[in-house]
Amino acid sequence: MxxxxxxxxxxxxxxxxxxxxxxAAATLGRKSLDGDFFSRAGRxxxxxxPAAQPWIISMAPSITEVxxxxxxxxxxxxxxxxxxxxPEARLKPQIxxxxxxxxxxxxxxxxxxxxxxxxxxxxxxxMLAELGVDTLIVDHRNLKGILDSIGRIGAACRRQGxxxxxxxxVEGRMERIRxxxxxxxxxxxxxxxxxxxxxxxxxGTYIAGSDGFYNDLLELAGGxxxxxxxxxxxPSVSAEGLHQLNPQxxxxxxxxxxxxxxxxxxxxxxxxFAGSVEAVKNGRVHVFVEDWAVRPGPRFILMAExxxxxxxxxxxxxx
Numbered sequence: 001m002x003x004x005x006x007x008x009x010x011x012x013x014x015x016x017x018x019x020x021x022x023x024a025a026a027t028l029g030r031k032s033l034d035g036d037f038f039s040r041a042g043r044x045x046x047x048x049x050p051a052a053q054p055w056i057i058s059m060a061p062s063i064t065e066v067x068x069x070x071x072x073x074x075x076x077x078x079x080x081x082x083x084x085x086x087p088e089a090r091l092k093p094q095i096x097x098x099x100x101x102x103x104x105x106x107x108x109x110x111x112x113x114x115x116x117x118x119x120x121x122x123x124x125x126x127m128l129a130e131l132g133v134d135t136l137i138v139d140h141r142n143l144k145g146i147l148d149s150i151g152r153i154g155a156a157c158r159r160q161g162x163x164x165x166x167x168x169x170v171e172g173r174m175e176r177i178r179x180x181x182x183x184x185x186x187x188x189x190x191x192x193x194x195x196x197x198x199x200x201x202x203x204g205t206y207i208a209g210s211d212g213f214y215n216d217l218l219e220l221a222g223g224x225x226x227x228x229x230x231x232x233x234x235p236s237v238s239a240e241g242l243h244q245l246n247p248q249x250x251x252x253x254x255x256x257x258x259x260x261x262x263x264x265x266x267x268x269x270x271x272x273f274a275g276s277v278e279a280v281k282n283g284r285v286h287v288f289v290e291d292w293a294v295r296p297g298p299r300f301i302l303m304a305e306x307x308x309x310x311x312x313x314x315x316x317x318x319x
Contacts, residue, residue, distance in 0.1 A: 054157055057106055057133070059116035059124065060098050062140050062297030064089050066150055067115070069166050069298045072157035077109040085291065085299075107131055115153060140296040143216040147171070150298060166298065173301050174220060177308045180315045181222025187248035187311055188226035189218055190279075193234060193294075195252070206234045213296045221307035223249065242274055249311055250279040250286070257289035264289055286310045 055077045058064040064083040067076055073088055078095040093109060096102035101124055106114065114128050118139045125135045136156050139145035147167060154163025191208040208214035210225045218225050226247040227235060237245070250271065257264060264287040271277075271285045279285055288306065292299040309317050 054113045055109075055111045056157070057095055057109065057111040057114040058083060059095075059101065059114055059120055060140070061085070062146075062295050063115045063117070063138065063149075063153070065295060065297035065299060066138075066153050067157065070150065070154045070157060070159040070162040072153070072159050072162075075157055077111045078106065085295070103127055103131060106133065113156065115156070141212055143213070143220070143300065146296055146298070146300060170298060170301050173305065177220055177222070177304055180317065181308055181312050184222060184312050184315065186222060186224040188246070189223040189249040189251060189307075189311060190226045190237070190242075190245060190247045191218065192250065192252040205237050207237050209235055213300075217300065217304050217307055218311075220304050221311050223307065223311040239274060242277055246277055247279045248282070249284045250277075251307065251310065252285070252287045253293045254287055254289055255291050255294045257287070284310070 054075055056067065056072070056075050057077055058067055058079045060080060061083045064076070064079050065085055067073060068086050068089060073086075076089070076092055078093045079089055080101070081094045081097050083089045083092070083094075093105070094102075095105045095109070098120075106128070111133055113134045113136060114124075115136045115138065116124055118137055118141070121135070121137050125137070128135050136152065138149035138152060140149060147170070150163050150167055150170075151160075154160050154166075191214045192205060193208060193214070194206040195204060207227055208218075208225065210228050215225050226245040227237075229235060252267060254264070254267065257267075267287045268285045271280045274280050288303070290302070292302045308315070
């Protein structure tokens with residue numbers, strides 16, 4: 001049941017993150033903490049972070065990963081129950097879930113800053129403001145927002161140098177992917193994010209829409225989203241719809257499957273009912289079971305690299 005709960009949480013977490021939204025561009029690692037860096041429900045616009053050492057609550061797994069990646073793990077007072085990477089995060093006090101934070105626990109930890117995602121800012125942001133906790137709002141619904149958040153969180157934690165170094169590494173690896181896939185054409189791909197794994201067909205199957213986190217990853221990895229509609233973030237697909245889309249590559253995301261001992265190959269085999277679909281016919285169905293496949297944080301680069309390899313296996317990835 002533990003694994004099932006984690007999968008359910010990860011799935012809800014991702015589904016909540018990839019709704020369509022725009023992000024205003026920001027200069028990474030260079031802005032002060034004025035204005036929109038803090039929730040309007042918190043300190044007034046123009047207020048600066050208090051002089052005291054920040055003592056931070058992370059309100060989402062991807063935020064926790066950024067905090068530790070910029071070497072601010074020692075400043076983290078509490079995390080959600082789903083924050084399990086890096087392993088040190090599991091040792092931190094828990095403050096409830098992504099959707100159901102425990103405000104009493106947050107107050108008890110005496111934190112002076114909560115870092116949260118844009119979609120949490122409404123209810124949680126207002127509640128924390130009433131409790132006297134500043135809030136830093138970041139947007140992890142697309143790659144631009146994730147990169148921006150590294151600089152902003154680094155600044156809030158006074159880890160600007162570490163944030164710049166992390167960005168240099170991630171952006172360097174992104175550029176390597178772009179060079180490898182340049183001029184190779186863009187196969188059509190669908191990313192399957194949820195499916196009734198016991199039905200043997202496509203009932204209850206949801207795929208990534210044409211905007212947001214997974215669409216950005218596909219573009220970076222040299223593919224094209226076979227689903228072009230922009231009205232639904234996570235459209236469901238039927239067998240008929242799959243044949244109409246006829247993707248050249250299928251990527252199915254089943255996080256934490258490795259912990260169950262189930263062979264991912266069995267899920268690849270389950271696609272044989274759609275044998276006339278190009279991806280199935282040509283053996284280009286891939287199952288990703290790693291937790292980073294549903295974490296829109298700094299480890300998105302692992303997902304992008306893995307996607308690029310399966311979309312363009314002809315490229316020299318070992319060079």
